[in-house]
Amino acid sequence: xxATTIDVVSRHDGDRTGGARKVTxxxxxxxxxxxxxxxxxxxxxxxxxxxxLAFVQGEELSVRDKIVxxxxxxxxxxxxxTVGAALATSGALLQGLFRNPLxxxxxxxxxxxxxxxxxxxxxxxxxxxxxxxxxxxxxxxxAFAGAWSATLLLYGIATRQxxxxxxxxxxxxxxxxxxTMALTGVLIYMADDAQMRDFTFWNMGSLSGANxxxxxxxxxxxxxxxxxxxxxxxxxxxxxxxEAAARHMGVSVQLVKRLTILCVxxxxxxxVAISGGIGFVGIVVPxxxxxxxxxxxxxxxxxxxxxxxxxxxxxxxxxxxxxxxxELPIGIITAILGGPFFLWILLRQRGVVDL
Amino acid sequence: xxxxxxxxxxxxxKKALLKAVSFKASAGKITAIVGPSGAGKSTLISALSxxxxxxxxxxLNDINIKGVTAPSLAQLRAVLAQATPLAFPFTVFEIVxxxxxxxxxxxxxxxxxxxVGLAGFEGQYYQSLSGGEQQRVQLARVLCQVWQxxxxxxxxxxxxxxxxxxxxxxxQLRVMQxxxxxxxxxxxxxxxxxxxxxxxxxADEVALIVGGELxxxxxxxxxxTSERLSAAYGCDVRVRTAPEIDFFVLPQMTRVS
Numbered sequence: 097x098x099a100t101t102i103d104v105v106s107r108h109d110g111d112r113t114g115g116a117r118k119v120t121x122x123x124x125x126x127x128x129x130x131x132x133x134x135x136x137x138x139x140x141x142x143x144x145x146x147x148x149l150a151f152v153q154g155e156e157l158s159v160r161d162k163i164v165x166x167x168x169x170x171x172x173x174x175x176x177x178t179v180g181a182a183l184a185t186s187g188a189l190l191q192g193l194f195r196n197p198l199x200x201x202x203x204x205x206x207x208x209x210x211x212x213x214x215x216x217x218x219x220x221x222x223x224x225x226x227x228x229x230x231x232x233x234x235x236x237x238x239a240f241a242g243a244w245s246a247t248l249l250l251y252g253i254a255t256r257q258x259x260x261x262x263x264x265x266x267x268x269x270x271x272x273x274x275x276t277m278a279l280t281g282v283l284i285y286m287a288d289d290a291q292m293r294d295f296t297f298w299n300m301g302s303l304s305g306a307n308x309x310x311x312x313x314x315x316x317x318x319x320x321x322x323x324x325x326x327x328x329x330x331x332x333x334x335x336x337x338x339e340a341a342a343r344h345m346g347v348s349v350q351l352v353k354r355l356t357i358l359c360v361x362x363x364x365x366x367x368v369a370i371s372g373g374i375g376f377v378g379i380v381v382p383x384x385x386x387x388x389x390x391x392x393x394x395x396x397x398x399x400x401x402x403x404x405x406x407x408x409x410x411x412x413x414x415x416x417x418x419x420x421x422x423e424l425p426i427g428i429i430t431a432i433l434g435g436p437f438f439l440w441i442l443l444r445q446r447g448v449v450d451l
Numbered sequence: 452x453x454x455x456x457x458x459x460x461x462x463x464x465k466k467a468l469l470k471a472v473s474f475k476a477s478a479g480k481i482t483a484i485v486g487p488s489g490a491g492k493s494t495l496i497s498a499l500s501x502x503x504x505x506x507x508x509x510x511l512n513d514i515n516i517k518g519v520t521a522p523s524l525a526q527l528r529a530v531l532a533q534a535t536p537l538a539f540p541f542t543v544f545e546i547v548x549x550x551x552x553x554x555x556x557x558x559x560x561x562x563x564x565x566x567v568g569l570a571g572f573e574g575q576y577y578q579s580l581s582g583g584e585q586q587r588v589q590l591a592r593v594l595c596q597v598w599q600x601x602x603x604x605x606x607x608x609x610x611x612x613x614x615x616x617x618x619x620x621x622x623q624l625r626v627m628q629x630x631x632x633x634x635x636x637x638x639x640x641x642x643x644x645x646x647x648x649x650x651x652x653x654a655d656e657v658a659l660i661v662g663g664e665l666x667x668x669x670x671x672x673x674x675x676t677s678e679r680l681s682a683a684y685g686c687d688v689r690v691r692t693a694p695e696i697d698f699f700v701l702p703q704m705t706r707v708s
Contacts, residue, residue, distance in 0.1 A: 108544050108557070108560065108561070108573055109573040109574035110542035110543055110544030110545060110573035110574035110575070111542075111544050111545070111548070111573075112542070112545070195536075195538035195539075196538065197538075197539065333549060334549055336537060336538045336539050337536070337537060337546070337549065338532075338535060338536050340500075340502055340530075340532060341530075341532060341535055343502070343521050344525065344528075344530040344532075344596075345525055345549060345550060345596060346521050346523075346524070346525025347521060347522075348520065348521050348522065349521070386539060386540065390540070390541065390545065391538075391539035391540060391541055391545075392541075392545060
């Protein structure tokens with residue numbers, strides 16, 4: 097019965113809801129496969145199968161295997177899933193807000209703000225009186241604060257009389273990025289060798305520092321952001337026709353904009369804090385999905401979260417095995433794969449369909 | 452039920468775009484706004500839609516629109532802008548569906564497209580269409596938003612800003628016929644027009660705006676006189692009447708010296 101109803105609804109020519117649903121189903125399957133791979137593969141020779149077999153047969157796992165699976169690979173996998181979902185959804189949200197497929201947390205200065213916050217935590221963390229009390233949460237809190245203040249400052253600059261100018265916001269974002277990067281540079285200049293290495297490695301992006309305590313800070317924040325984002329989907333669809341048209345259709349445009357910015361700052365800030373600068377996921381993932389099943393945000397946001405998760409987990413597997421037992425920063429993998437792929441899309445699309 | 456705008460002033464920087472314009476439109480009628488380019492026609496329709504800050508009051512069905520939220524206002528009136536930019540590659544169906552309220556039947560998408568002469572266009576990319584086709588897709592979307600001209604005994608409104616500007620004469624008539632039909636079934640239509648003949652054919656009332664001021668609001672035959680139009684447009688305009696049609700307007704050729 098359910099299947100029949102869906103068929104009736106999607107029979108309209110030009111309605112891609114049915115296709116987007118199939119993409120969702122395929123991505124859920126893909127995420128399961130990729131997750132199993134993520135658990136099964138790694139520098140240690142611990143096999144997921146022997147672990148599962150032991151579990152099914154009621155045998156005790158060896159202490160070493162238990163640590164590898166439950167305390168290294170599983171939190172790392174879940175961190176990849178949440179960070180990937182957060183970055184891809186943030187990209188899709190910003191693109192919807194700016195009505196521009198090239199918008200990305202990296203472009204409007206959200207990531208730069210988060211980055212600056214993180215450097216403050218790394219460099220000044222030892223001298224701040226309350227730093228030791230915050231412990232593990234210090235870096236995420238600072239990065240979130242950085243992303244948050246960058247976004248708020250940007251919003252304050254670009255908004256006049258309750259209306260946000262997208263052009264001003266993009267240009268101000270570029271200026272703010274430059275400024276925060278300069279300030280970050282000043283701090284790095286002041287840093288000692290160890291702090292500088294900490295920062296450099298963090299900045300390249302990696303999931304290697306993943307653990308349960310970081311995950312329990314990040315996952316709830318990101319999950320709430322993704323749920324709120326889903327509620328903004330219809331509003332963002334209408335805003336594709338411009339803010340005025342969206343308002344005419346009954347969208348509370350200012351509310352949608354504020355909540356979108358809030359979601360992006362929260363998700364990006366936390367994601368950057370626990371994994372560093374991982375680029376291209378926010379641009380490439382929503383773009384592929386728009387090509388596959390159209391720009392309807394009601395499906396795009398959900399599918400972006402799923403595909404972003406798959407991409408990041410997969411990239412992390414590559415990062416771990418390619419020069420095992422050492423590992424590459426995941427940001428390098430996403431940039432090496434994402435950069436050319438993105439250029440290829442641009443060239444292929446040129447002149448066919450406007451971005 | 453009616454739309455009443457009282458003493459509307461709109462200022463941009465130091466320039467007054469509208470000066471104390473009072474304007475009235477009734478449900479069941481097509482009220483056209485005409486005037487030379489830059490006279491303030493679009494500014495007036497923007498003020499009526501709540502898009503530009505204005506002083507004065509606009510009441511729609513006896514409700515002051517300043518105190519009404521976007522979602523409730525959207526149930527009362529739909530607005531067709533002169534140009535609607537689009538950010539992403541949506542299909543025609545997806546664009547028109549944006550106008551369909553949550554409680555409405557999705558099949559009105561097909562019917563609205565049929566009404567504007569775009570039956571079968573559902574699957575095409577919006578960005579691949581011509582300017583005139585895009586304009587009619589937007590009209591179909593706007594029609595879906597207020598599909599029933601009267602709902603729960605309350606008339607609804609269509610605000611159209613130059614809906615026929617890039618259409619051929621057949622499509623112009625088709626679009627204006629949609630507006631006529633909406634008004635005949637009890638809804639209110641406020642439309643900015645450039646074509647005075649089309650205005651004379653379809654409008655029940657005409658508001659002539661020149662230099663940000665309302666010159667007259669009357670029936671087409673009363674409002675559109677040779678003298679008034681010549682003064683408004685700065686060229687020699689002759690209004691001729693013929694027995695089989697109401698009248699037509701001709702600009703007179705004058706040699707530029």
